[in-house]
Amino acid sequence: MIISIASGKGGTGKTTISVNLALSVQPSVYIDCDVEEPNGHILLKPEITSQKEITKKMPAVDLNKCTFCGKCSELCEFNAIVVMKSDVMFFEDLCHSCGVCSNFCPERAIYETERSFGEIRKGHIKSESVSFIDGTVKVGEMHGAQLIKHVRKEIKPDSINIIDAPPGTSCSMVAAVNGTDFCILVTESTPFGLNDLKLAVQVVRSLGIPFGIIINKYDENFTELDSYCSSGNIPVLLKIPFDRKIAEHYSRGIPPVQVRPELKEDFRQVYKTVNSIMQARCTPDEKR
Amino acid sequence: MTINPSIKQLLILSGKGGTGKTTIAAAFSKLAGRSVVADCDVDAADLFILLKPEVKEKTEFHGGKKAVINQDLCSRCEFCLQSCRFDAIVDYSVDEVLCEGCGFCFRICPSNAIEFNKNLSGHLFDCRIPENREFLYAKLLPGEGNSGKLVTELKKKASAYCTQKEKEWLIIDGPPGIGCPVNASLSGVDAVLLVTEPTLSGLHDLKRIVRLVQSFKVYTAVVINKHDINKEVAEQIENYLHQENISLAGKISFDEKVVTALQQEKSILEYPENIAAQEILTIWNSLQTIRIKI
Numbered sequence: 001m002i003i004s005i006a007s008g009k010g011g012t013g014k015t016t017i018s019v020n021l022a023l024s025v026q027p028s029v030y031i032d033c034d035v036e037e038p039n040g041h042i043l044l045k046p047e048i049t050s051q052k053e054i055t056k057k058m059p060a061v062d063l064n065k066c067t068f069c070g071k072c073s074e075l076c077e078f079n080a081i082v083v084m085k086s087d088v089m090f091f092e093d094l095c096h097s098c099g100v101c102s103n104f105c106p107e108r109a110i111y112e113t114e115r116s117f118g119e120i121r122k123g124h125i126k127s128e129s130v131s132f133i134d135g136t137v138k139v140g141e142m143h144g145a146q147l148i149k150h151v152r153k154e155i156k157p158d159s160i161n162i163i164d165a166p167p168g169t170s171c172s173m174v175a176a177v178n179g180t181d182f183c184i185l186v187t188e189s190t191p192f193g194l195n196d197l198k199l200a201v202q203v204v205r206s207l208g209i210p211f212g213i214i215i216n217k218y219d220e221n222f223t224e225l226d227s228y229c230s231s232g233n234i235p236v237l238l239k240i241p242f243d244r245k246i247a248e249h250y251s252r253g254i255p256p257v258q259v260r261p262e263l264k265e266d267f268r269q270v271y272k273t274v275n276s277i278m279q280a281r282c283t284p285d286e287k288r
Numbered sequence: 289m290t291i292n293p294s295i296k297q298l299l300i301l302s303g304k305g306g307t308g309k310t311t312i313a314a315a316f317s318k319l320a321g322r323s324v325v326a327d328c329d330v331d332a333a334d335l336f337i338l339l340k341p342e343v344k345e346k347t348e349f350h351g352g353k354k355a356v357i358n359q360d361l362c363s364r365c366e367f368c369l370q371s372c373r374f375d376a377i378v379d380y381s382v383d384e385v386l387c388e389g390c391g392f393c394f395r396i397c398p399s400n401a402i403e404f405n406k407n408l409s410g411h412l413f414d415c416r417i418p419e420n421r422e423f424l425y426a427k428l429l430p431g432e433g434n435s436g437k438l439v440t441e442l443k444k445k446a447s448a449y450c451t452q453k454e455k456e457w458l459i460i461d462g463p464p465g466i467g468c469p470v471n472a473s474l475s476g477v478d479a480v481l482l483v484t485e486p487t488l489s490g491l492h493d494l495k496r497i498v499r500l501v502q503s504f505k506v507y508t509a510v511v512i513n514k515h516d517i518n519k520e521v522a523e524q525i526e527n528y529l530h531q532e533n534i535s536l537a538g539k540i541s542f543d544e545k546v547v548t549a550l551q552q553e554k555s556i557l558e559y560p561e562n563i564a565a566q567e568i569l570t571i572w573n574s575l576q577t578i579r580i581k582i
Contacts, residue, residue, distance in 0.1 A: 015489070251487035
């Protein structure tokens, strides 16, 4: 089972929800796919047992073979290559490591090298049955989505996997959410939260992933959010009212369920609801 | 294009999402009289909600291409499958979510069965806000890539307006994170205002965005939003800034009125008696003195 936690808008509480859920439904695996700004480790304080660099392929040129014909530059869809009179420049930020330039070079003058662009850490949480995985892209590296694909290879399919996704609705968010069994979208009771929720809903719907909502910093006075969910038949899994205490604990890196253990029951209920939604989606044949 | 040196581009970033970039950007766009405003958070653009702009023009944005396999011509040779680095070929067709538009399959296919066409990936909105000012924002279609390219397009348009109309400021609301749209929004700006919050996550993310911004060698200042949520961490942030020789532009108090204002789709400045509004005003005024130096 793989549950992804995403949001559209940043700062709505994805990491807090993911961490709390992972702590409440043990044994579980927490996977931080917000590789640009991973924060799960701050709350979970894992003991790291392994760490590995992740590389990507980068083109390089053998100037002895190159005739400066410009074919590579012409074929590169990402404008990552400039061919000059006696040199070739590769813009690493723009390169997608697709292999077109090296494969189609008429002189076979382009070869590929491996370059480290991030790391993956694995570990576990002390005295809990929670495994920990996170990915961190190097500052200045552009291709976070590529690292997310590597991080997801570490998923343990037999466990409950909780993926903490990056904010937004673009390629990185899709890389984290695509192919997961269920997506929990975290929003807040503001017009920004609602607007970005609608965008995120479009993404998960187009990916065909069943989903539900958790409203964090819930405020019943902002009725637009409730009416959006009820009119679109979107299940609201949990409403968490704003609580300055929770915010203060978060600021110190303490997960709410550790100070208010009764919250664990709420998160277990969320997990149960997720399960029943997924079962209801199965056809009668599959159920049998 | 040469950019008039009297126009200052101010970019608001944060690393961590939800720290208050858009609230501050909305306030600054009211305060900066002769200005153009641009929202570069093309994934989840929200500034338009507060600015309530009048859309003058909506243009299509084609960020890249996507491959499509014509099943009538496909000979099932699987050359495409072997060449695709993105695992985007599934059952002799292209998964458009996974396809990054490199064209490898299109070029390698011996049966010419693959079409490779431009793909609509978003829209650009050219708008007016009060005092006949320009406001630009863009929306990436959900799930699309190429957000960096869209940001570059948006900024090109915004800078052109600044030059044409002899503006003083270009106020840019940036995206969260430290990835491609952030890099694209950083190029060519005169000053960056980083909005952080006094949480360990806020500090962690601040350090990463500072490293990125420093590589651009641009004037940088920091605002600590909701500073009184955790005064200890706020102090840690101040110490860190001191070490790194980065100036603190100001602190904003946790103020429930900010949320109320937002829920009513209003700028916090419409509640001038409130502490957060006054603090934002002070920060803006301090940026006016910095203006001469950048």
